[in-house]
Amino acid sequence: MKMKLLGAGVLAAALFAGMGTALAADLVLSIGSRGYGPTVEKNLAGFKQANPDINVDWNKVSDVPNDARKLYVTGLTAKSPTPDVFAIDVIWAGEFAQRGWLQPIEGLVGADVIKAYNPSFLEAATLDGKIYAAPLYVDGIHLFYRTDLLEKYKLEVPKTWQELTAASKTIMAGEGPQFYGFVSMWGKIEGLFMNWLAFTNSNGGGFYDKDGKVAVNSPANIEATQAMVDMLYKDKIAPESVLNMRPDDARTLFQQGRAAFLMVQDFVYAPLAGDDSAVKGKFDFTRNPYFEGHPDAHSTTMGGWFLAINPNSKNKEAAAKLVEYFTAYDQQLTAAVEENRAPSLPAVYADPKMAQAAVLTKLGKDFDVGVVRPSATTGSLYPKVSEIMQTEVTSALHRQKTVEQALNDAQQQIEALK
Amino acid sequence: MANALDRRRQAVGLGFVTPTVLVILAILVYPVLQSFVLSVGNSEIDGSGGYRFVGLQHYAELMQTSRFWNSLKVTLIFTAFSIPLELMLGIGLAVLMNEHFHGKGLARLAVLFPWALPTALNTLMWRWMYNTDYGLFNAVALQTGLAEQPINWLGDQTLAMASMVTVSVWKTSSFMALIILAGLQSIPRELYEAGRMDGMTRWQEFRQITLPLLTGPILVALIIRSMDALRAFELPFNLTDGGPVSATESLSLYAYKVIFDFIDFNLGSAIVVIQFLVIFAMSLIYIFTLRKKD
Numbered sequence: 001m002k003m004k005l006l007g008a009g010v011l012a013a014a015l016f017a018g019m020g021t022a023l024a025a026d027l028v029l030s031i032g033s034r035g036y037g038p039t040v041e042k043n044l045a046g047f048k049q050a051n052p053d054i055n056v057d058w059n060k061v062s063d064v065p066n067d068a069r070k071l072y073v074t075g076l077t078a079k080s081p082t083p084d085v086f087a088i089d090v091i092w093a094g095e096f097a098q099r100g101w102l103q104p105i106e107g108l109v110g111a112d113v114i115k116a117y118n119p120s121f122l123e124a125a126t127l128d129g130k131i132y133a134a135p136l137y138v139d140g141i142h143l144f145y146r147t148d149l150l151e152k153y154k155l156e157v158p159k160t161w162q163e164l165t166a167a168s169k170t171i172m173a174g175e176g177p178q179f180y181g182f183v184s185m186w187g188k189i190e191g192l193f194m195n196w197l198a199f200t201n202s203n204g205g206g207f208y209d210k211d212g213k214v215a216v217n218s219p220a221n222i223e224a225t226q227a228m229v230d231m232l233y234k235d236k237i238a239p240e241s242v243l244n245m246r247p248d249d250a251r252t253l254f255q256q257g258r259a260a261f262l263m264v265q266d267f268v269y270a271p272l273a274g275d276d277s278a279v280k281g282k283f284d285f286t287r288n289p290y291f292e293g294h295p296d297a298h299s300t301t302m303g304g305w306f307l308a309i310n311p312n313s314k315n316k317e318a319a320a321k322l323v324e325y326f327t328a329y330d331q332q333l334t335a336a337v338e339e340n341r342a343p344s345l346p347a348v349y350a351d352p353k354m355a356q357a358a359v360l361t362k363l364g365k366d367f368d369v370g371v372v373r374p375s376a377t378t379g380s381l382y383p384k385v386s387e388i389m390q391t392e393v394t395s396a397l398h399r400q401k402t403v404e405q406a407l408n409d410a411q412q413q414i415e416a417l418k
Numbered sequence: 419m420a421n422a423l424d425r426r427r428q429a430v431g432l433g434f435v436t437p438t439v440l441v442i443l444a445i446l447v448y449p450v451l452q453s454f455v456l457s458v459g460n461s462e463i464d465g466s467g468g469y470r471f472v473g474l475q476h477y478a479e480l481m482q483t484s485r486f487w488n489s490l491k492v493t494l495i496f497t498a499f500s501i502p503l504e505l506m507l508g509i510g511l512a513v514l515m516n517e518h519f520h521g522k523g524l525a526r527l528a529v530l531f532p533w534a535l536p537t538a539l540n541t542l543m544w545r546w547m548y549n550t551d552y553g554l555f556n557a558v559a560l561q562t563g564l565a566e567q568p569i570n571w572l573g574d575q576t577l578a579m580a581s582m583v584t585v586s587v588w589k590t591s592s593f594m595a596l597i598i599l600a601g602l603q604s605i606p607r608e609l610y611e612a613g614r615m616d617g618m619t620r621w622q623e624f625r626q627i628t629l630p631l632l633t634g635p636i637l638v639a640l641i642i643r644s645m646d647a648l649r650a651f652e653l654p655f656n657l658t659d660g661g662p663v664s665a666t667e668s669l670s671l672y673a674y675k676v677i678f679d680f681i682d683f684n685l686g687s688a689i690v691v692i693q694f695l696v697i698f699a700m701s702l703i704y705i706f707t708l709r710k711k712d
Contacts, residue, residue: 070678077463077681099681178560178568188661241550243662244573253551383679391485395663398575 027056027318030072030083032063034248034267035305036137039335047325054318063267064246065089065190076101076310084313085322090304091190091375091382093125093133098380102132103309108320109134117327118344124376125306133306134323135344137335140300141194142366143289144254144262144272148282149175161202161227161289164261168237171260181237183250184263186228188394191247193386194301194373195263196393199224201371202290202299208374214414216389217407224291225396225403232397243397255279263288265303266363269340287366298369304344336360342367381417388413450694456687463683476688486689488664489672490696495579496668497647500586504643505636507587508594513628515595516602533592541656544585548572548657572658575665582657582666586647594639601635602628641704648697669693 031040044056059082061068072086076096088096096102102125106114114122114131121135143164145157149171158164168181185191200206205220215221231238242250247264254262255271257278262268272283288299307323309316325331332343333351340360343349354361375382388410396406457476461469480486515526532540547554548571559565572578609627618626651670654660660667660675667675669689677686 066679073678073681188659188663239551239568240570240573241568244550244570249549249551256552258551383681387675387679391663394661398662400575400663 027054027084027315027322028059028082029056029085029322030059030061030068031087031307032068033060034063035087035139036335036341037267037270037339039331039339039341042334043326043331046331047322050325051318051321054315054321056322059083061087063248065091072096072101079312081310081312081314084310084315084319085307086310087136088133088306088308090121090124090306091373091386093306093308094127094376095380095382096308097125097127097130097132100311103311103313103316104130104132105134105309105320105323106131108309108316109324113324113327116329116345116347118346121304121306121344124304125308133308134327136305136307136327137332137341137344138302138304138367139266139342140302140363140367140370141191141198141263141265141288142285142300142363143287144264144268144283144285146171146257146260146279146282147284149260157284157286158261158289159295160292161199162292164289165231165235165237168260169235172237175260178258180239180253180259181235182231182261182263183238183242183245183253183259185245185247185250186238186242186397187244187246187249188390189246190386190390191264192393193389194303196225196228196389197301197371197373198263198288198299199228201301202288202294202297203227204291204294204297206371208377212377214411216411216414217404222403222407225393225407227291228393229397229399229403233399243394254283257282266340266342269359269363285362287369298371300366300370302367302370302372384417385414453687453690453694456684457691460684463681472684476685477692479685480688480692485664485667485672489667489669489689490692492579492665492667493648493650493669493693493696496583496586496650496666497644499579500583500590500647501640501644503583503587504591504594505640507591508598508639509632509636511591511595512598512602513624515599529592529595531592532589533596535589537589537652538656540589541585541653544581544588545572545657548581573662575662578658578662578666582653585657586650586653590643590646594643597635597639597642598632601632605631637704637707641701644700644704645697648700649693669696 029040029044033040040058044058047054047056061071068087069089069092072088075083076099088102093102114134117135121138122131125131125133125135143158149155150157150167153167153170153174155167155170156163158167164182172179172181184195186195197207200221203220203224205215205218205224207214207216209215209218232240232242245253247268250259250262250264251268251271253259254268255277269285271277273280290297290299307326309319309323313319327344329345329348332341332345332348333353335341336343336348337353337357337360340357340363342360342364348354373382374385378385392401392406392410392413395401396403401409455469458473459469459471461467511529515522515529519525550556550568550570550573553571555571556565556568559569570577571581605628609631610623613623613627649670650668651674654666654668654671655674658666660671670693673686673689673693676682676689
């Protein structure tokens with residue numbers, strides 16, 4: 001078994017190494033093809049034109065964060081010199097920096113460039129006063145809904161979970177079998193934890209209590225988690241298959257016109273609005289619902305992506321150039337206007353062209369009720385915290401444990417971590 | 419004179435053997451020892467901060483972790499169900515392929531196909547077919563009226579295990595069949611002719627001639643396949659990622675998650691060593707059975 005692991009490591013290292021062949025100014029960029037959308041391809045073409053002496057290979061990694069993470073961990077552990085530049089989820093920044101896997105960007109990326117980034121984003125990638133990654137974009141989870149169906153059944157856009165359940169039942173009764181009310185990414189992935197945070201926070205709960213203590217099993221959280229269970233078995237508005245779904249599985253169902261509500265990240269907007277989409281022009285989105293009595297509750301679980309430089313890269317200067325290019329004003333403006341990616345440069349928001357970015361402006365409004373994951377506060381323990389939450393919430397959703405039991409177990413395991 | 423020749427022969431022999439032995443030491447013995455060393459100590463993955471011996475601390479931790487016991491249980495259940503099914507199907511396929519019929523070569527090729535394809539690709543293919551909402555099986559089941567509601571193949575604890583066993587049986591029965599077929603072809607025809615003269619039925623032939631003479635090949639196939647099943651990784655990793663909850667999380671997958679998600683090589687190595695012992699014990703049982711038969 002160990003042999004197998006070692007073999008996998010060697011193979012991965014060989015693959016990594018193979019991609020960064022001899023030429024001095026060759027770079028390997030690792031980023032998913034979906035998260036930042038077609039912008040990556042556009043930026044690479046532009047970068048090539050501006051820097052004809054630098055070759056960039058795009059290593060498309062999985063857009064399911066944990067899959068990409070495994071790949072990075074293997075390569076970075078082996079001190080592989082590639083990828084030179086790689087996209088990291090905000091939740092890894094602290095941990096990766098602590099492990100020495102990220103090259104501090106000061107001195108490589110221009111000081112004026114760094115100063116222009118949103119300071120609160122930078123803070124997520126700062127450890128002991130050093131900045132370890134450049135913010136690329138922010139995203140969050142939103143509630144997508146079918147405008148045509150709400151109209152057909154004379155329903156309002158649901159503001160609360162209770163309204164969403166009622167609306168789902170009405171639509172499902174009218175649309176017949178094989179049509180679902182609510183789909184989301186409730187597979188045992190990071191997205192499930194994001195969902196859980198959205199549900200619990202929208203009930204006045206959350207991961208921490210008001211004093212900043214871990215309060216996973218608070219009454220508000222138990223109630224919100226029970227509501228998730230009820231969507232599956234009592235109200236039956238979500239299919240049980242939702243428990244296997246990753247973001248794209250849920251998106252596909254919604255895009256085929258087989259679900260009324262979809263709760264996932266912003267990236268689905270482009271495919272849903274695409275020409276081959278069955279719901280093109282028939283959908284819109286709004287902030288995630290809240291529980292009755294909590295209209296001010298925050299419920300948009302936020303994520304963010306950074307570009308980081310490999311400390312073992314052989315071309316750190318060229319790598320820094322690539323990072324600067326991707327996060328520069330013009331590129332971010334284009335990504336914002338054309339692909340609805342929320343920029344990390346505050347200056348971009350003031351650009352007159354942003355008037356065309358109506359979708360992004362609307363997405364951005366949901367960020368006003370944003371919720372961040374406890375990654376900065378738990379640091380290198382975060383992967384374990386997230387895994388515990390995923391496992392326990394899943395066991396509640398499968399009715400293997402009662403909600404209370406599952407959250408008590410989670411609380412106990414997280415308290416024992418430290 | 420003869421002595422000098424012997425010595426030279428020995429030297430040549432050693433020269434031929436040494437590289438192989440070195441490679442085996444480097445890629446087989448060293449990692450096994452290294453796993454053991456890691457499992458009884460605390461260390462950082464990149465070697466910084468040195469190594470601190472902690473004895474059986476990680477093993478003690480595992481003994482108290484329900485997730486570890488669960489993964490051991492999952493591994494044993496998976497092995498216990500898939501191996502007998504593969505064996506039965508394997509024998510059936512081998513007997514069939516041993517008959518003379520038109521297109522025999524093609525049939526043999528077709529049977530081998532699932533085994534020749536990479537597990538990861540096979541498994542992804544099956545994952546799509548199992549998909550609850552747009553998979554092949556549910557489309558057929560719903561349209562023919564066999565089911566009224568979509569069946570949650572990979573989302574139900576029992577069904578997920580059954581689905582995983584099915585993929586394993588589909589994929590590796592042909593491997594069993596191949597080894598058993600080789601055994602079948604070495605059985606002398608005369609035995610069957612003699613049997614026919616004594617008025618044996620086909621079933622009696624199978625029970626009293628074929629099966630006893632197949633014991634050797636069957637045991638070899640069993641050992642190889644059991645070892646594979648006990649370290650199943652690609653299958654659960656690609657089919658279910660260990661889910662739902664932890665219903666299909668094998669020892670290998672659990673070790674992988676501990677090592678690469680939690681970046682805890684020491685605890686992960688302890689799992690690996692225990693897995694090594696389980697496989698070793700299973701092999702010993704088989705080998706002693708094999709000896710007795712001989």
